[in-house]
Amino acid sequence: MTKHGNSLDQRTFDKLSRLYIIALSAIAVSVIVSQILIRNHLSNQETDSSVINVAGRQRMLSQKLTKNVVSLSAENSVETRILIKNKIKETLKLWELSHHALQNGSDSLGLPEDNTDEIRARFSVLNPVFDKISFASQSIVSKIEAYPELDLQNFNSEVELVKNNEDDFLLMMDDIVNQYDLEAEKKVNWLRRLESWLTALTLIILLGEFLLIFWPAAKSVKSTLSELLYAEKRAKKMAFDADELSLAKEKSIKELRALSRAMDDTLLFARILQNGHIVHMGNKFSRLFNYSKLNEKGLFWTVLSPIESEQIVIEDLIVKHKKTGWQGEVKATTKERFDVWLEMAIIPYSPTEDRSELLIIASEITDRKAAQLEIDRLTTASFEEKMNQQKIIASKIIENQEKEQNRIAKDVHDGIGQMLTGLKYNLESIDMNHVEKASSKIENLKALASDIIKGIRTATFNLAPPELTDHGIVPAIVKLTQELAKLTGKQIMLFNKTDFNQRLDSLVEINIYRITQEAINNAIKYAETSHILVSLSHSKDILSIVIDDNGKGFDPNKVKNVKNGDGGMGMTFMRERIKYIDGRFFINSEIGKGTRVTLNIPLKGKLKTN
Numbered sequence: 001m002t003k004h005g006n007s008l009d010q011r012t013f014d015k016l017s018r019l020y021i022i023a024l025s026a027i028a029v030s031v032i033v034s035q036i037l038i039r040n041h042l043s044n045q046e047t048d049s050s051v052i053n054v055a056g057r058q059r060m061l062s063q064k065l066t067k068n069v070v071s072l073s074a075e076n077s078v079e080t081r082i083l084i085k086n087k088i089k090e091t092l093k094l095w096e097l098s099h100h101a102l103q104n105g106s107d108s109l110g111l112p113e114d115n116t117d118e119i120r121a122r123f124s125v126l127n128p129v130f131d132k133i134s135f136a137s138q139s140i141v142s143k144i145e146a147y148p149e150l151d152l153q154n155f156n157s158e159v160e161l162v163k164n165n166e167d168d169f170l171l172m173m174d175d176i177v178n179q180y181d182l183e184a185e186k187k188v189n190w191l192r193r194l195e196s197w198l199t200a201l202t203l204i205i206l207l208g209e210f211l212l213i214f215w216p217a218a219k220s221v222k223s224t225l226s227e228l229l230y231a232e233k234r235a236k237k238m239a240f241d242a243d244e245l246s247l248a249k250e251k252s253i254k255e256l257r258a259l260s261r262a263m264d265d266t267l268l269f270a271r272i273l274q275n276g277h278i279v280h281m282g283n284k285f286s287r288l289f290n291y292s293k294l295n296e297k298g299l300f301w302t303v304l305s306p307i308e309s310e311q312i313v314i315e316d317l318i319v320k321h322k323k324t325g326w327q328g329e330v331k332a333t334t335k336e337r338f339d340v341w342l343e344m345a346i347i348p349y350s351p352t353e354d355r356s357e358l359l360i361i362a363s364e365i366t367d368r369k370a371a372q373l374e375i376d377r378l379t380t381a382s383f384e385e386k387m388n389q390q391k392i393i394a395s396k397i398i399e400n401q402e403k404e405q406n407r408i409a410k411d412v413h414d415g416i417g418q419m420l421t422g423l424k425y426n427l428e429s430i431d432m433n434h435v436e437k438a439s440s441k442i443e444n445l446k447a448l449a450s451d452i453i454k455g456i457r458t459a460t461f462n463l464a465p466p467e468l469t470d471h472g473i474v475p476a477i478v479k480l481t482q483e484l485a486k487l488t489g490k491q492i493m494l495f496n497k498t499d500f501n502q503r504l505d506s507l508v509e510i511n512i513y514r515i516t517q518e519a520i521n522n523a524i525k526y527a528e529t530s531h532i533l534v535s536l537s538h539s540k541d542i543l544s545i546v547i548d549d550n551g552k553g554f555d556p557n558k559v560k561n562v563k564n565g566d567g568g569m570g571m572t573f574m575r576e577r578i579k580y581i582d583g584r585f586f587i588n589s590e591i592g593k594g595t596r597v598t599l600n601i602p603l604k605g606k607l608k609t610n
Contacts, residue, residue, distance in 0.1 A: 020217075023209040030205050034198040038191070051111055052184065054098050055177045059170055061095040065137060066166045072140065073159045078148050085144040092137045099130055102176075118179055126172040129165045136161040268342065268362035271349070272300045274322045276315065279357060288364070290335050300360070304332040304342075321346050322358055329365070341369035465513070473509045474501055474536065477516055477545075481534055488524055490532060497537040503608040504543075511577040512545065512601060515585075518574050519547040519597040527551025527595060538603070545599040553589045581606070 068088045075081050098109070103123050105113030115123075136158040143150055269282035276299045281291055291303050301314035310333060317326060327345040334340060344362035351357060468476035478494050485492040504512070516534065523529050529551035537544050578585040582602055589595040 020213075023213045026205050026209060027202075030198075030202050034202070037194060037198070049184075050109065051102065052177065052180050054109060054111060055102060055173065055180055058095065058098055058102070059173050059177070061091055061098070062133065062166060062169050062173070065091045065095060065133070066162055069137060069140060069159055069162045072144075073155055081144060082148055085141055088137055089141050092134065092141070096134060116179075116183060119176065119183075122172065122176045122179060126169065126176065129168045129172065132165045133162050133169060268344075268360075268364065270300065270360040272318075272358050272360060274318075274356055274358060276300050276318060278303065285362075288334065288340065289332070304330075306335060306337075307333050318346060318358065323348055329369070330362075339366070340364060341366045468509055468513055469506075472501070472503045473512050476509070476513050477534060477536070480513070480517060480520070481532075484520060484524065490524065490530060492520065492532045492534070494534045494536065497535060498539075500536055500538045500543065502603075504603075504606050505608055508581045508601070508606045511581050512543075512599065515574050515577050515599060516545060516547065518570055522570060523547065523549040523551060523595065527553070529594070541603055543601045543603055545601075547597040548594065550594045553591045553593050553595055555591060556587050556589050 065088060068084055068091065072081060072084045072088070075084060097106075101109050101111045103115065103120075105111050140155055140158045143154060268285045268288065270285050271279040271281075273279060278291075278298050278300055281303070285291065289303050291298065300318065301311040304314055305311050310331060314330060314332070317330070320326075325345070325347050328343070330342045330344045332340045332342055341364070342362040343365045344360065347359040347361065349357045349359045465476050465479060467479045474496060481492045481494045484490075503509075520532060520534070523532050527549050529549040531550050533548045535546040535548070575585055578599060578601075584600045586598040586600075587595070588598070
């Protein structure tokens with residue numbers, strides 16, 4: 001505070017307020033005066049453009065009037081003469097209205113009344129010429145309206161009067177338009193000068209305010225701020241010194257209290273002697289195990305569990321690790337017989353040189369332990385379920401193999417066996433004494449032998465194609481598509497896009513072959529397809545085989561869950577075989593749009609080395 005009772009910041013604020021009010025008021029007055037002057041001048045110029053436009057239009061109207069009058073003098077048709085008369089009358093009306101409005105003003109045309117002396121003088125010279133043309137034009141209109149069929153010679157004097165005065169009117173009107181334009185230009189130049197003077201005045205005011213108001217005010221503010229900052233610095237130093245003394249005194253106490261409170265309320269914390277007697281137990285530990293702090297001689301393991309076997313385990317841990325420390329999981333039991341799992345650490349601690357204690361820090365992990373035990377149980381159950389599933393799949397595979405063997409045996413017995421029996425009987429029935437019958441039977445035997453050979457080839461081809469063993473997967477699939485095309489009459493083609501010709505391990509090749517064979521057979525049996533395309537391509541790491549058909553398609557969602565037996569065992573065998581060779585198997589299908597089966601087999605570690 002100053003000796004006059006006003007603070008430094010209040011005096012500075014009052015001074016700056018006065019200075020800024022003066023400066024802003026001066027700028028506001030200059031702006032307002034400038035706007036008033038400019039607006040007054042602009043309002044006086046608003047009609048200049050209208051005046052010039054109307055004055056310029058008078059020239060055009062006089063020319064138009066003269067043209068119509070002259071054209072009337074050469075027109076004999078009454079109808080055309082009346083039409084031209086109407087045009088003259090209309091033009092004359094607008095011409096006269098504009099002429100008088102330029103001199104006397106008109107609100108409808110936006111023309112002022114205050115013409116200059118120069119303009120009035122020029123109009124006084126123009127008016128006699130205007131009156132002559134106007135009188136002659138009105139006379140022509142009146143005669144035609146009274147006597148439409150009047151002879152053209154009656155208009156000669158009026159026509160000559162109009163023609164003789166038109167040039168004078170145009171010259172005088174040009175002079176008037178030029179005078180209007182000159183006066184408008186003078187007003188614009190005056191407005192420019194006014195704006196320049198107002199701009200200079202505003203700059204002078206701003207410069208004066210800067211030199212007389214803002215610069216001194218800035219220097220005053222800077223000086224005041226320096227004083228305030230220095231005073232603030234001294235005050236902060238005094239406060240800092242005082243705080244340092246106070247904080248140094250209370251720091252240790254606060255840290256100890258905060259640490260003790262945090263450990264008591266947030267951690268399962270306890271201090272015990274090496275023989276197990278409790279020195280201190282935190283609030284959270286006490287609440288969890290319902291421990292009364294009045295029982296100073298309680299043993300730690302008896303507090304953690306009333307069950308003897310658990311007490312022995314905890315006691316052994318403390319005795320065994322009282323010097324080295326320990327960390328792990330411990331099972332405890334509350335007095336209400338609730339199981340509690342603790343993740344506990346035993347830490348040796350010496351508060352004084354002659355006294356040793358143990359710090360017990362624990363966290364409750366009962367929920368986590370329960371979840372872990374549940375996960376273990378579910379893992380065991382899942383493993384057992386997978387084993388049962390594998391057993392089911394294995395039994396199905398064995399069952400399917402037995403069915404396949406029975407089918408082969410039946411095909412051999414019912415097909416090839418019967419054909420061989422028929423061949424035997426036909427051979428025995430041949431009588432060489434009857435040449436014609438013998439020849440006929442021999443032809444039948446040839447056809448029957450061809451059917452037997454075809455059946456044997458089909459059976460052996462389905463069992464073990466020799467191309468797979470001798471030449472590899474690509475020739476085997478080529479042979480497969482060719483043979484099935486012959487047997488079924490369907491268009492089955494192979495397209496080797498990348499000319500893959502490498503050999504793979506025998507088990508990999510046989511599984512690829514069987515999956516491809518199963519996919520093609522499914523398309524033949526169930527898809528009602530006419531065309532099947534097998535595409536083969538490869539990269540450095542992947543061999544890809546795609547089987548496309550144009551059959552009726554199906555809903556893939558109904559065959560995804562192999563575990564539930566959806567889609568038949570054929571799909572199961574395909575998935576198990578591709579899994580066996582570490583490949584991936586995809587099915588894409590849509591009802592009415594065919595099916596695509598894609599096999600992706602990794603080549604790493606599966607190529608046969610020579």
